[in-house]
Amino acid sequence: MKYQLACGDVMPGCAQNFDTDSQDALLGQVGEHAARDHGITEITPEVLAAVSGKIRVSEG
Numbered sequence: 001m002k003y004q005l006a007c008g009d010v011m012p013g014c015a016q017n018f019d020t021d022s023q024d025a026l027l028g029q030v031g032e033h034a035a036r037d038h039g040i041t042e043i044t045p046e047v048l049a050a051v052s053g054k055i056r057v058s059e060g
């Protein structure tokens, strides 16, 4: 399974894309990126919900 996220779907204007093999890996990368590029150091339930709603899962 592929787990993909376009950060721009959550943070308008951001061009960062994520493509991983697991949801945990995806959230880990998103967390690092959010802290580094968006100053979001705390993944609140609201942030997690917003991100989770934009994750695209595909076969392969």
Ligand SMILES: [Zn+2]
Residues within 6 Å of the ligand: 007, 008, 011, 014, 015, 016, 033, 034, 037, 038
């Ligand atoms: Zn971003």
